Amino acid sequence: MTFRSAYLKLTAIYVLIVMVISIAFSVVLYQILTKELDRGLIRQGEALRTFPPSEFAPFSVTAFEKTRLDQLKESNNHLKINLIYFDLLIFFVSAGLSYFLARRTLKPIEEMVDIQNRFTVDASHELRTPLTAMKTEIEVGLRDKKFNISDAKKLFESNLEEVGKLETLSNELLALAKYQDMDKLPFEKVNLREVVNEASGKVGSLAKNKEIKFDLELTDVETSANKQSLIELVGILLENAIKYSSKNSKILLTTEIRDNHAYIKVQDWGIGIKASDVPFIFDRFYRADISRSKEVVEGYGLGLSIAKKIVGKHHGKIEVESKLEQGSTFTVTLPIL
Numbered sequence: 001m002t003f004r005s006a007y008l009k010l011t012a013i014y015v016l017i018v019m020v021i022s023i024a025f026s027v028v029l030y031q032i033l034t035k036e037l038d039r040g041l042i043r044q045g046e047a048l049r050t051f052p053p054s055e056f057a058p059f060s061v062t063a064f065e066k067t068r069l070d071q072l073k074e075s076n077n078h079l080k081i082n083l084i085y086f087d088l089l090i091f092f093v094s095a096g097l098s099y100f101l102a103r104r105t106l107k108p109i110e111e112m113v114d115i116q117n118r119f120t121v122d123a124s125h126e127l128r129t130p131l132t133a134m135k136t137e138i139e140v141g142l143r144d145k146k147f148n149i150s151d152a153k154k155l156f157e158s159n160l161e162e163v164g165k166l167e168t169l170s171n172e173l174l175a176l177a178k179y180q181d182m183d184k185l186p187f188e189k190v191n192l193r194e195v196v197n198e199a200s201g202k203v204g205s206l207a208k209n210k211e212i213k214f215d216l217e218l219t220d221v222e223t224s225a226n227k228q229s230l231i232e233l234v235g236i237l238l239e240n241a242i243k244y245s246s247k248n249s250k251i252l253l254t255t256e257i258r259d260n261h262a263y264i265k266v267q268d269w270g271i272g273i274k275a276s277d278v279p280f281i282f283d284r285f286y287r288a289d290i291s292r293s294k295e296v297v298e299g300y301g302l303g304l305s306i307a308k309k310i311v312g313k314h315h316g317k318i319e320v321e322s323k324l325e326q327g328s329t330f331t332v333t334l335p336i337l
């Protein structure tokens with residue numbers, strides 16, 4: 001069903017509801033008014049019956065009864081026509097208003113469906129890239145008549161790399177869906193120093209490969225939070241800091257408490273982010289040009305959107321300050337609970 005037909009269906013439902021109410025109202029109004037009219041004329045007839053016909057009241061009672069019935073019929077017809085016009089007016093006005101209301105009601109749903117569709121297209125595109133690479137390599141291998149064991153080993157290695165990419169992508173997609181679906185994360189008392197220590201331990205080998213050193217300026221900050229998701233959040237920021245920094249650089253990790261808020265900062269001296277890219281880096285599948293052009297920096301543009309979701313679940317915020325070629329600082333602010 002397209003959204004245009006959904007608008008029309010909802011409009012029809014709204015109009016139907018309004019018209020049922022309006023017609024019911026007209027019927028009741030018609031009944032009450034005709035009864036009142038009739039009662040008024042009966043009272044007049046009774047009053048007349050007490051006086052004999054005279055020069056001031058030249059009608060006989062039977063003549064009045066006839067006139068009364070004629071008048072009643074005429075008034076009822078007038079009333080009926082007026083109520084029909086009224087209902088027609090209500091129909092046209094409610095049709096216009098209902099269409100407007102239906103559009104307003106469905107707009108947020110339409111936007112959500114659009115986002116979901118874009119997401120499906122982007123996800124399928126990202127899934128297709130490693131699959132196509134694997135398929136091509138296998139096809140070339142199968143066509144090669146001199147294909148030997150060492151070629152097969154190379155092929156498997158390359159395929160394994162692509163499978164690894166697919167695994168990362170599916171894990172990130174699952175994480176995104178998990179935080180999107182969950183209303184509330186279970187909270188516990190968490191020390192942010194422990195969170196940062198555990199997260200940096202998880203990316204330790206990545207940092208070691210690039211000979212990147214962590215500088216830790218950690219204070220004990222206790223707040224109510226979901227520990228695992230915070231470790232995931234700091235892990236994402238640290239992984240990015242490592243990915244987008246050159247060999248032998250350093251990353252500064254800070255936790256502090258100020259104005260009843262907890263702060264986690266991840267600062268690197270890497271490639272930085274162009275000012276024009278900054279507003280979009282938290283969008284799903286967004287990758288700044290610079291990270292796309294350098295093949296060595298792998299990723300799907302999902303990490304920061306997961307990070308933003310986690311921060312959102314903690315009623316906090318995430319901000320970035322960055323200068324191209326100079327580095328970036330990601331700051332997570334969490335309320336102390």
Ligand code: ADP
Pocket residue numbers: 240241243244268270271272273281282286287288289290291298299300301302303304305328
């Ligand atoms: P990706 O998998 O591409 O790293 P993210 O969602 O984590 O996806 O990040 C989105 C984009 O933001 C990255 O592609 C990169 O361009 C930019 N970015 C994120 N963190 C950093 C950083 N520490 N330094 C430079 N650029 C970064």
